[in-house]
Amino acid sequence: MWFSTDGAASVLPMDAPLVYLEEGFTSSLYEQSLDDQIQNLKNDGVRFTIINEARAKEYLSQRINLFKLKRFAINYRQIDGRYEGLDFAYLVDLASIDYQIRLFCGYIAGRVEHDLKLRFNHLLMIDAAHDGFDIARLIDRDAEFVFNDDSDYQNKKKRLSYSPYTDSYIRHYLPDPEIWNLWEIFDLSSLFKAYEIYLGSIHQKDRLTKFFGSIRRLRNAAAHNTCLLIGTPRRTAPPTEQLYSCLRTLFKNQIPQPVGSVTQKSQLAYDFASLLVAFLLASQSGDSQQHAAEAATQLSKRIRRNIKFYVPKTYCPELTALLVTISHLCDGFANYLQESSRPKSGTLYYVPRKE
Numbered sequence: 234m235w236f237s238t239d240g241a242a243s244v245l246p247m248d249a250p251l252v253y254l255e256e257g258f259t260s261s262l263y264e265q266s267l268d269d270q271i272q273n274l275k276n277d278g279v280r281f282t283i284i285n286e287a288r289a290k291e292y293l294s295q296r297i298n299l300f301k302l303k304r305f306a307i308n309y310r311q312i313d314g315r316y317e318g319l320d321f322a323y324l325v326d327l328a329s330i331d332y333q334i335r336l337f338c339g340y341i342a343g344r345v346e347h348d349l350k351l352r353f354n355h356l357l358m359i360d361a362a363h364d365g366f367d368i369a370r371l372i373d374r375d376a377e378f379v380f381n382d383d384s385d386y387q388n389k390k391k392r393l394s395y396s397p398y399t400d401s402y403i404r405h406y407l408p409d410p411e412i413w414n415l416w417e418i419f420d421l422s423s424l425f426k427a428y429e430i431y432l433g434s435i436h437q438k439d440r441l442t443k444f445f446g447s448i449r450r451l452r453n454a455a456a457h458n459t460c461l462l463i464g465t466p467r468r469t470a471p472p473t474e475q476l477y478s479c480l481r482t483l484f485k486n487q488i489p490q491p492v493g494s495v496t497q498k499s500q501l502a503y504d505f506a507s508l509l510v511a512f513l514l515a516s517q518s519g520d521s522q523q524h525a526a527e528a529a530t531q532l533s534k535r536i537r538r539n540i541k542f543y544v545p546k547t548y549c550p551e552l553t554a555l556l557v558t559i560s561h562l563c564d565g566f567a568n569y570l571q572e573s574s575r576p577k578s579g580t581l582y583y584v585p586r587k588e
């Protein structure tokens with residue numbers, strides 16, 4: 234067994250926000266729809282042992298829709314179209330864990346974005362050969378972010394979108410922008426591309442860029458409320474040695490099982506591990522590191538809360554391995570950040586340098 238299940242709570246959490254229905258909103262048709270949803274689940278082999286049907290209907294009416302909840306059933310084996318060993322409570326627990334993972338990933342990715350801008354800014358401030366206008370023109374060669382008039386908002390050759398929160402800023406600064414002006418309207422992909430172009434222009438490399446794809450994928454998933462715990466195999470295949478080198482440092486050359494094998498097979502495990510490594514490479518703030526460590530610890534505890542649902546792993550071996558992997562990654566990440574004397578060199582400490 235990869236870790237102990239002692240003390241796992243039996244009470245199900247209800248982490249997703251409630252939707253309060255107005256008095257009189259429900260009707261006989263609405264109740265019938267809920268009954269049909271319960272029957273749909275039963276037809277697929279879902280049991281209602283831990284959460285009874287009445288509570289399940291309350292959950293479906295106030296917290297999540299059936300289609301989204303059933304996406305997590307993909308983790309379970311089927312025989313003749315019926316899931317093996319799947320209780321409604323397990324789906325509820327997975328939806329809750331998935332929600333917490335998305336919150337965590339959104340927070341960590343946001344911190345990486347902020348710290349990348351600080352790093353980018355530092356490089357610009359010591360670059361005596363170029364000013365902010367030069368760098369903006371270097372990055373935006375086709376003037377996709379240059380604003381001339383209102384027609385640019387509809388111009389397909391431009392990458393400007395109208396928002397009441399950015400309109401006055403765009404009108405004031407983007408007719409002739411500096412790089413710092415562009416940051417305020419860049420999406421994450423544009424920021425990453427700009428940083429890589431600039432690094433190339435000054436002939437420097439940054440290990441952080443190796444993990445940009447994972448950061449972007451998880452940031453987008455978090456922003457769009459996309460389910461993550463759905464058994465997605467690893468479809469992007471950049472070289473893994475860079476990540477594993479960092480993981481060996483994180484775990485002091487003793488990467489726990491099954492972290493190594495799961496990060497090779499699971500897209501979520503690979504991206505999650507890469508996101509944590511990216512934070513360690515980017516963050517220089519003690520406060521943000523402390524907050525990230527606390528958040529990782531809480532996420533690990535949340536995953537373990539009902540781990541007995543998935544151990545032994547007879548019906549969902551890949552899911553069990555993935556949950557254990559994410560928990561181990563969170564624990565290793567938190568422990569590393571809480572060490573009083575982290576190394577100022579090596580795979581998890583990196584600043585841009587000459588090629």
